[in-house]
Amino acid sequence: MPTTAPTPATFDVDRVRQDFPALRQEVYEDTPLVYLDNAATSQKPESVIDRLNRYYRSENSNVHRGVHRLSQNATDAYEEAREAVRSYINAAATEQVIFTGGTTESINLVANTYGQRLEAGDEIVITEMEHHANIVPWQMLRDTRGIRLKVVPISDDGVLDLDALNDALTDRTRLVSVVHISNALGTVNPVEDIVDLAHDRGIPVLVDGAQSVPHGPIDVQRIGADFYCFSGHKMCGPTGIGVLYGRREMLESLPPYQGGGDMIEEVTFEKTTYADLPHRLEAGTPNIADAIALGTAARYMEELDPEAVGTHEADLLAYATERVRSIDGLRVIGTAPNKASVLSMAFEDLHPYDVGTILDRLGIAVRTGHHCTQPLMQRLGLPGTLRASFAFYNTRDDADALVDALETATTMLR
Numbered sequence: 001m002p003t004t005a006p007t008p009a010t011f012d013v014d015r016v017r018q019d020f021p022a023l024r025q026e027v028y029e030d031t032p033l034v035y036l037d038n039a040a041t042s043q044k045p046e047s048v049i050d051r052l053n054r055y056y057r058s059e060n061s062n063v064h065r066g067v068h069r070l071s072q073n074a075t076d077a078y079e080e081a082r083e084a085v086r087s088y089i090n091a092a093a094t095e096q097v098i099f100t101g102g103t104t105e106s107i108n109l110v111a112n113t114y115g116q117r118l119e120a121g122d123e124i125v126i127t128e129m130e131h132h133a134n135i136v137p138w139q140m141l142r143d144t145r146g147i148r149l150k151v152v153p154i155s156d157d158g159v160l161d162l163d164a165l166n167d168a169l170t171d172r173t174r175l176v177s178v179v180h181i182s183n184a185l186g187t188v189n190p191v192e193d194i195v196d197l198a199h200d201r202g203i204p205v206l207v208d209g210a211q212s213v214p215h216g217p218i219d220v221q222r223i224g225a226d227f228y229c230f231s232g233h234k235m236c237g238p239t240g241i242g243v244l245y246g247r248r249e250m251l252e253s254l255p256p257y258q259g260g261g262d263m264i265e266e267v268t269f270e271k272t273t274y275a276d277l278p279h280r281l282e283a284g285t286p287n288i289a290d291a292i293a294l295g296t297a298a299r300y301m302e303e304l305d306p307e308a309v310g311t312h313e314a315d316l317l318a319y320a321t322e323r324v325r326s327i328d329g330l331r332v333i334g335t336a337p338n339k340a341s342v343l344s345m346a347f348e349d350l351h352p353y354d355v356g357t358i359l360d361r362l363g364i365a366v367r368t369g370h371h372c373t374q375p376l377m378q379r380l381g382l383p384g385t386l387r388a389s390f391a392f393y394n395t396r397d398d399a400d401a402l403v404d405a406l407e408t409a410t411t412m413l414r
């Protein structure tokens, strides 16, 4: 039986669950939902849903343009959301928070702007555990500009080889682009150390923070990265909105990304001068409603006690990991010492998709497959995994339901 400590009483998970209406539903008859696909997207608290609703009911208007009251209100709310995000990630200034469509767009923005200054033979360093969003944009740059892409290896446990990363840095390295927390393995990378290694050689660093912001506030100043990218929908916010944070000098040095309204200072047919940050990198009517609701999500997450959340999620991971290990033929994939609450599993004789399909019928929502990390799966010699990812609103009961369902599924399939 599990020997891990009981869930600490300081975190009132039952109270927190009341905030999430989607958690109170049956997905099939008499089958309550057990949502363990949080790394794909989180559920949304009532306050975020209400904020979207309120915006469209009574505040809907374009921003930075109108002389009228509604537009001024929408502009204030949009810029207040930027401040909420700034506070959540502890950026020095709101201008360093650029709203994008999500992590994918944030990385593509950097690839398409910073990338313009790269020349054939320049190098970008990534790792074996990257999401496709932190591989493909650099490959596209390789194909158009002739840069080299270097991939730092990981161990079988899913730990990044820091010596190899250090060895990969050369006079031609123009960027290190690395994931903070692996979506497929849960590994937490030592991003501060990576930034130090790279900065010692004058090399900028981009951190893909898609899987770290759902676990509580982060401190971009302490991490020291030049760029930090994330999506709103994984941290209780809406889909379609995300953030590119950048060090001010770095963002100021970027050429504009897209041209259009709101990103200009003055336009004539002869030439255009550009607006200051953050607007210079936000062309066109932005995703106003979702940005405002992301601000609400950031405030919601900021109000949770980060230490209690950390202890609770660590307990869930330890408890679930220990319990699933008793299932015959099941292997935990990703056993780094420093892990977030992502539990990837593979089966000796079963395809993860088959197991996941039965889990679904039992109400358990997990993700199966390559998790948009195909090169990582190739490195591990797996077709994919079955991934249960826990959020702060999950419970040990959810972990128990997962284990019971895994036992049922593996028995049925064997």
Ligand code: C6P
Binding pocket: 039, 040, 041, 101, 102, 103, 104, 105, 131, 133, 134, 179, 181, 182, 183, 184, 208, 210, 211, 231, 367, 371, 372
């Ligand atoms: N991972 C998952 O199920 P977007 O799609 O832009 O919001 O996020 C892309 C992304 C980038 N980096 C990491 C580490 C990620 O985990 C993700 C999204 C989801 O694991 C969907 S593939």
